[in-house]
Amino acid sequence: MSELRLGEFCQARSGDKADVANIAVFAPTEDLYAVLRDQLTEDRVAEHLAPLVAGPVTRYEAGNVLALNFVCQLALGGGGPRSLRSDMLGKTLGPNLLRMTVEVPDHLMGDLPRLRPPGP
Amino acid sequence: MALRIGAGQGFTGDDPRGTREVLEDGVDYLCCDALAEITLTSIYRERQQDERAGYARDVATVAELALPGVADGVRLVTNAGALNPLGARDAVVGVARRLGIDRLRVGVVLGSDLTVRVAELASATGGLRHADTGEVMGPTEDVEFAAAYLGAWPIVEALGDGADVVVTGRVADTSVFMAPAMYELGLARDDWVRLGRLAIMGHLMECSTQVTGGNFSGRWWEVPGLDVIGFPIAEVDDDAEVVITKPQGSGGLVSPDTVKEQLLYEVGDPTRYLTPDVVADMTSAALRDDGPDRVRVAGATGTPATDSYKVILSRRAGWSAAAALTYTYPGAMAKARAAKEVLDRRLERAGVQPLETWVEYVGAGAMWGEADGSDLPEVVLRYAVRCPTREEAAAVLVERIRALSIGGPPGAAASGMGTSPPMPVSEIWPTLVSKELIDPQVKVVVEDL
Numbered sequence: 111m112s113e114l115r116l117g118e119f120c121q122a123r124s125g126d127k128a129d130v131a132n133i134a135v136f137a138p139t140e141d142l143y144a145v146l147r148d149q150l151t152e153d154r155v156a157e158h159l160a161p162l163v164a165g166p167v168t169r170y171e172a173g174n175v176l177a178l179n180f181v182c183q184l185a186l187g188g189g190g191p192r193s194l195r196s197d198m199l200g201k202t203l204g205p206n207l208l209r210m211t212v213e214v215p216d217h218l219m220g221d222l223p224r225l226r227p228p229g230p
Numbered sequence: 231m232a233l234r235i236g237a238g239q240g241f242t243g244d245d246p247r248g249t250r251e252v253l254e255d256g257v258d259y260l261c262c263d264a265l266a267e268i269t270l271t272s273i274y275r276e277r278q279q280d281e282r283a284g285y286a287r288d289v290a291t292v293a294e295l296a297l298p299g300v301a302d303g304v305r306l307v308t309n310a311g312a313l314n315p316l317g318a319r320d321a322v323v324g325v326a327r328r329l330g331i332d333r334l335r336v337g338v339v340l341g342s343d344l345t346v347r348v349a350e351l352a353s354a355t356g357g358l359r360h361a362d363t364g365e366v367m368g369p370t371e372d373v374e375f376a377a378a379y380l381g382a383w384p385i386v387e388a389l390g391d392g393a394d395v396v397v398t399g400r401v402a403d404t405s406v407f408m409a410p411a412m413y414e415l416g417l418a419r420d421d422w423v424r425l426g427r428l429a430i431m432g433h434l435m436e437c438s439t440q441v442t443g444g445n446f447s448g449r450w451w452e453v454p455g456l457d458v459i460g461f462p463i464a465e466v467d468d469d470a471e472v473v474i475t476k477p478q479g480s481g482g483l484v485s486p487d488t489v490k491e492q493l494l495y496e497v498g499d500p501t502r503y504l505t506p507d508v509v510a511d512m513t514s515a516a517l518r519d520d521g522p523d524r525v526r527v528a529g530a531t532g533t534p535a536t537d538s539y540k541v542i543l544s545r546r547a548g549w550s551a552a553a554a555l556t557y558t559y560p561g562a563m564a565k566a567r568a569a570k571e572v573l574d575r576r577l578e579r580a581g582v583q584p585l586e587t588w589v590e591y592v593g594a595g596a597m598w599g600e601a602d603g604s605d606l607p608e609v610v611l612r613y614a615v616r617c618p619t620r621e622e623a624a625a626v627l628v629e630r631i632r633a634l635s636i637g638g639p640p641g642a643a644a645s646g647m648g649t650s651p652p653m654p655v656s657e658i659w660p661t662l663v664s665k666e667l668i669d670p671q672v673k674v675v676v677e678d679l
Contacts, residue, residue, distance in 0.1 A: 121447045121487065125496035128267065128542070128658045130362050134494035136487075161599025165363075172500045172513045175490040181498050183362060187588060191271040191656045192547045194588035194614035196648075199268075202597040204447060209598070227451040 111215060117208035119222045120146070124204035131163070131185035131200035133207050136177045139221050142214070143176040149212045155180050158210050159203070180207070232465040232473070233414050235407060235431075238262040238296065240438025240461075242269055242286035242310065248438060248461035248480075249295050253304065255477035257463060259410040260296050262308035263403040263436045264289065270400065271544055271656045273312045274375050284314030285321070289397070293325040297395075300334060306395045307385055309406050313375060315340055315399045322395055326679055334395065334679040337388030341672035342399035344376040344541060344663075351376075351541075351663055358543065361660040367543070374544045374656060378663065381506030381535075383419070384674050385409035391676040402540075404432030404505045411466045412507075424470035425508035426532015430515050431464050431472040433503065434492050434527070438462065441492040442476045443483035448491075455481020472527045473520055484523040493517070506539055506665075508532040538662040547657040548585055549623035552614035553630035554592075554648030558641045563603040565639035566591055566611040572638055573613050576629040582622045584615040592648065612648050616655060623652040 116122070121136040135150070137143035156167040165183025172179055186200050187193035197203075214222070236257035238249045242264040253260060264286035265273075277284035289310035296306040311318040319338045326334050344351060348370045352358050357366035380398070382405035388396045390413060398406070408428040411417075417424055434441050438461045443453040453459075460480025465473040476484055493512055497503055500512040515530035553573065557565040570589055577584070590596035592610035594603030603609050613630075617623040627649065634642065 121491060123445065123447060123491040123495055126267075127496055127498075128362060128660045130498070132494070132497055134491070134497070136490060170499050170501070172494060174513050174516060175493060177490070177494055177500075179494050179497060179500055188547070188586075189658045190266075190268040191544065191658055192550075192616070194550055194552070194586060194616055196590055196592065196612065197597055201445075206598055208447075223449075225448065 111213045112219060113211050114214050115209060115211050117225065119225055120208060122204035122208050124200050126186055126190055126200045129184055129186050129189040131182045131203050133180045133182065133203050134177050135207055136175060138223050140176065141218050142221065145212055145214060145218070146178055147171070150178055150210070154210070155207065159206070162203070232467050233258055233411060235259045235261055235410055235435070235464045235466060237407070237435045237438045237461045237463070238292055238308070239264050240436060240440065241266055242288055244438055246291050246295060247458070249292060251477040251480050252461045252463060253295060253299055255463060257304065260304060260306050261407045261410065261435070262292055262310060263406050264308060264310040265312055265400065267542065267658050270312060270377060274544065275654065277313055282317055285312045285318035286310035289318045290321045290325050293322045294329070297326055297329055297331055297334070300331070300394045305389070305410065307406055307409060309398045309401045311338070311397045311399045313343055313377070313399065315397055318397045322397060323679060332679065335392050335676060336679065337391065337393030337396040337674060337676040339380065339384040339388065339396065339398035339401060339672070339674055341668070342378050342380045342401065344378055344668070348373045348376050348543065351667065354667060355663060358659065358661045361540065361662055367659060372546045374546060376541055376543045378539045378541045378668050379506060380539065380672060381405045382409035382412055383507070384672055386413045387674045388676050389413040393676045402506050403436035404429050405507055407432035407435045407464070408507060411470065415468060415470060420534070422508055422532045422534055426510040427470040427472060427530045429503065429505045429508050429510035429532060430512065430527060430530050431466065434474055434489060435462050435464055437492060437495065439482060440495065441474060441484070441489055443488050446483070446488050446491060448487045453483045457481065473524050474527065475524045484525055486517040486519055486525055489517050489525045504536060506535065508535050538664050539668055541661050541663045543659040543661065544656045545659055547655045548616050548618050549620045549652050550614060550616045550650070550655045551623040551626050551652040552612055552648065552650040553626045554610055554612045554646055555630065555634060556608055556610045556643035556647060557639065558608045559606070562606045562609045563591065563594055563601070565641065566609050568639045569611050569634055570613060572633050573626065573629055576633050577625060580625050580629065582617060582625045584617050586616040588614045610648055620652045627651070
């Protein structure tokens with residue numbers, strides 16, 4: 111087992127609707143998708159986002175694109191036109207989720223794409 | 231030959247170069263989504279200053295690029311009309327005259343603006359219930375505007391009446407892109423499978439470059455030509471199966487990895503993506519590599535549309551302003567925190583009671599809602615307030631200058647990068663309203679130039 115940040119091997123994109131944000135996180139393979147489904151629970155994600163998200167977090171699955179979609183209520187400080195945040199549209203919530211870690215079994219370590227840009 | 235639908239805008243202010251490239255690559259329809267929640271609010275503010283405003287001004291830029299193609303059969307659909315569709319129509323007509331075009335049939339879709347009906351709708355619906363929180367809106371006097379997200383059928387009607395250009399008010403983003411395909415394929419209103427496919431196509435197209443390699447979290451450093459990123463084109467066959475691609479020679483990347491990120495963008499339950507025209511199932515779409523910069527979206531489905539429209543109400547929510555200062559080593563974080571406390575006390579002494587305050591330490595985890603910086607080279611304190619009046623909001627800037635220019639913690643950069651002047655702010659209140667209450671006011675007007 112190795113503890114890895116999702117940003118090492120997953121894609122993520124977030125968006126806004128009023129004061130609701132969604133964060134979709136995409137696994138690169140079926141096996142790694144199973145890892146995410148096991149370990150990225152609603153409770154863990156809600157706890158990770160607690161400094162920014164005041165409402166409940168609901169998780170949906172989109173197996174066709176190996177994705178989990180987290181829908182977060184009261185997530186943007188009142189929604190785009192009212193929010194005082196630098197990121198009033200929640201664009202950085204996706205990257206934020208990628209800071210979370212999961213335990214990846216050793217036999218899957220060879221499947222990992224390298225999602226780090228070259229350079230420092 | 232498949233029907234080719236090009237994206238001309240993903241928001242007002244989008245790059246006209248992308249629009250031009252799509253037209254040059256050859257499309258049957260150019261479709262533009264000019265609106266977002268924050269766009270509608272800023273367009274409302276423009277109209278408060280000027281009655282002739284109230285629409286996305288760069289509809290004229292789009293028209294200038296698209297109208298010369300009308301003679302060859304290219305048609306333009308845009309929701310740039312926002313809160314003033316007739317104003318946007320007049321802007322398009324003005325461009326046509328300037329270009330010396332004498333044959334043009336222009337359609338307008340009216341009826342999305344519900345501002346004058348807010349009190350009536352509140353009583354007809356038993357209170358305007360917030361679509362996300364369930365809360366019922368109290369008094370409605372502070373509502374600035376209300377807009378329904380209409381569907382694609384009024385656009386289909388205008389196209390059927392021979393319109394070369396269709397300008398609408400607030401029509402749902404997806405519907406703007408669906409309508410031409412619904413018209414060309416002759417879809418029935420209950421063809422839920424093909425409508426579902428088209429809704430997914432519309433969703434993939436509505437944010438222009440977000441599907442062609444923009445905002446891509448995968449191997450983004452390998453996406454070529456971000457400075458000349460291409461806008462998407464959808465090729466639609468008779469089964470409403472879709473290939474997403476982009477103009478030959480343009481920058482960017484269309485791959486299953488770029489397309490899948492857009493598939494779930496701003497989506498709630500992915501098995502029930504609600505549009506005015508159909509409920510689409512995002513989990514039913516298979517994304518397949520179909521050659522360089524081509525992705526096939528196969529096998530998707532939809533289910534019957536709901537009986538309501540989404541309506542957003544915008545309510546006055548006071549004024550906001552933000553002061554910002556960049557502090558440096560040594561002790562950048564300690565200085566920023568000390569400056570924050572100075573502002574807290576100065577505002578209190580000035581008698582300012584913000585409705586809301588949001589403090590960020592940019593560079594120390596602000597985007598994560600954290601402040602964790604022990605040995606940072608620099609950190610930006612950003613102190614934002616929302617207050618009932620402009621004067622109170624402006625106080626944060628006054629106190630920043632008076633207290634922190636030379637009288638505060640040492641070594642702040644002089645420019646105040648990140649400072650925002652006082653701005654009126656609004657709160658969006660989404661709700662659902664029965665289609666029966668709105669459809670009777672929807673009008674389609676098609677006229678020759």
